[in-house]
Amino acid sequence: MLGKVLPPFLFAATAVLIANRLHSLGFVDFRLEYIEQTLTENLPAGLKPYFSAIYGEVLPWLGYSSCGWDRAKSFTIISSRVVTPGGTSSAAVEVQDGIISSVQQIPPSVVGNADKQKQLFGSVLVLDFGDAVVAPGLIDVHTHLNEPGREDWEGFRSGTSAAAAGGVTLVVDMPLNSFPATTSSVELQKKKRSAAGKTYTNVAFWGGLVPDNARDAEALRSMVAGGVVGFKAFLSPSGINDFPNSSVADIAAALPTLRELDVPLMVHAELVDHTPPPGGDAASYATYLGSRQPAWEENAIAALIGALSSEELGRPPAPAAGSAGGGFGLHIAHLSSARCLPMIQEAKARGLPVTVETCPHYLNFAAEDVARGDTRFKCAPPIRTASNREELWGAVAGGDVDIVSTDHSPAPPHMKRMEDGDFMAAWGGISGLQYALPATWHGMRQRGMKPSDLARLWSTNPAKLLGISGVTGELSPGRRADITVWHPDRLADTSRAALRHKHKLTPYEDMELYGRVAATFVNGRLVFDEKRGLYPTACGDLSLRGNSSS
Incomplete structure (x- = not known):
């Protein structure tokens, strides 16, 4: 041998x-x-x-990285637009062994000048990205990768390859729609084994909170010990039989344990107060929109805030201004109705640990524009009116929305019922993981927002929510070198040919969206390059709670 x-x-x-x-x-x-x-x-x-x-x-x-393009373990990234906590400027980000070792401002004249770079950096490998934005990697806190059990829907390989191509460096996988759902430490171990060696980005996991475990403190503790970053619950039926929805009483019973464990609870906040009657034009989007009223979201969020305010739970100190929380708290998933914003703002003002996310599809699309039978746009909660969309944009710009996430929820094309356009029977989920950055930045650009705003919504605040702000989420010394480089004034490739999702059915196909990803670094490894494409070997790690190195 x-x-x-x-x-x-x-x-x-x-x-x-x-x-x-x-x-x-x-x-x-x-x-x-x-x-x-x-x-x-x-x-x-x-x-x-x-x-x-x-x-x-x-x-x-021999001192090189074992994965990724440009295998140097020590290198320096430079650009005229580097987004740091201190602002955006010409800067050099030095990386050693996957960790940011320093971030230093440099004269703008160094960018694009090889002689000056050699004088300043010597023999160190310099990656000069010109005037592209260099920013912390995107963290998608809400994705459905569906493995194990439903790999025909997506899977770790296809999902994280799309994420890497879209500038996402950490994907947090939902406890459903994998099968079985991740509602116990046993199923968590199965999911971890299934993901190992398959991820092009880092991947973390939410645990599932369901009626069977909501009052079982040991079950919840064992999942946190196994590495989940927090828990996800539904107040309305999830659409998946092995993930039943919880009641407000179930969630109230679990909150003391979650507070003890210092982990967040993400909730799909819709309370079903009636079953829509049969009938109506199933191919009309208005029929589906009318079946899920804004009151469902309002009532759910009011009930959740009430549970959080209960006397036995107490009131934790208010997070810092502009903070997305961290540790224990209530996180409202995929807010669709802007009518809920005042009560969320009021809860935050009272010092309750409440955060909220919305999604690119609520910021890009409007009910009035959904064509008859175009079930690509079906999701829950539903896409609402154009005026509602503009109110959401106001909350995003004003800091009242903490996070943007994709809620990437793919399914085989036949489940979307495009052949008959039946909104009431079609799967409710939108595929958008690869378009996270351009589908957010395009509207921000139109409204005069800055790359630093995108970093707040997609990197800094998500890291705070997950309790890993000391590990990733900003370009600072000591943080993991999770870095996204992108062109704010170039169009993304939204063609079907460039899409890496397992299934190509998406409302973003061929849309004109500004924000083209140039490079994605995961743990200091260049996993995606706009010229060379995706590095063929999966370079990501499992990012488990309590293991800051992964």
Whole structure:
């Protein structure tokens, strides 16, 4: 065995060392992926399996990353628009071993000038992104990847590859629509095993809060011990039989345990007060919209705030102004009705730990524009009127909406019922994970908002919600090098050919959306590059609560 293994090990090590030396002398533009491709193409077939296994071990031994384009473990990113907590300016972000080691302002003249870069940074690899925005990686706190059990709907590989191409560096997977749902530590372990080695981005998990475990403190504790970042509950039927909706009483019973565990509870906030009568024109979007009134959201949020205000739970201190919370709190998922905003604002003013998200589809689309039978637009809560959309935009711009998330909820095309256009029977979910950045930025750009606003909604506040703001979510020393580089004034590629979702049915297809992703770094690894595409090996990790290094 040693006789077979040693030659390719020495071959790989020698090739990397020679190439590195030539690069340091200025003779070659060093790209490890080219060496890897050349070697694997020219090695004898019998040695290729040994080489592939060993190559990943050789690189770290020689000081290189084992995954991603541009394998240097130490490098510097520069741009004239780097978004940091202190503002947006020309800056250099230095990365070592997957961690941001420093962020320093630089003269604008350094950008685009190789001689000045060599004077300033020496032999360190410099990635010059010109006037592209360099910002913290996007964190999508609300996605359905559907694995294990429903990989024909999406899956970790396809979902996270789309996320990486869209500038998302951390995806937080919902406890449904995988099968079985993640409502116990046993099912959590199955999901973790299923995800291992398949994710192009980092992935975290929500646990499911259902009637069977809402009063079982040990069950909730065991899921937190297993790594969930918090819990998700439904007040209305979820559409999935093994994930029943909870009552307000169930949630009230769970809150003391969640407060003890210091984790957030995300809730699908609709309270069904009647069953819509049969009949009506099922192909008309107005029929579906009328079946889910804004009062369902209003009543649910009022009840949840009431439970949070209960005397036995007490009142935690108010979060800092503009904060998205962190630790224990109530998080309202996918707010659709702007009529709910005043009560949420009032709860925050009282010091209650309440946060709220909305989604790009509520910010881009309007009920008046949904064509007859176009069930791509069906979701719950529903897309409402154009005037409601503008009220939501006002709350986003004013800071009353804390987070934007995709609520990526794909399903096989036949479940969307496009063939008969039946809104009442179609699956309620919109596929939008790859379009997270442009589907948010396009409207922000039209309204005069800034890249720093997008970072607040998609990076900083999501990290606070998940309790990982010391790990990721901003470009600061000591944070994980989760970085998204994007062009604010270039159009994203929304063609079907560029889409990496498992299924291509989405209302965003061929939309004109500004905000084109140039590069995505996950843990300091360049996993997506607009010229080279997605790195073929999954470089992401599981980001589990209590394990800040992953």
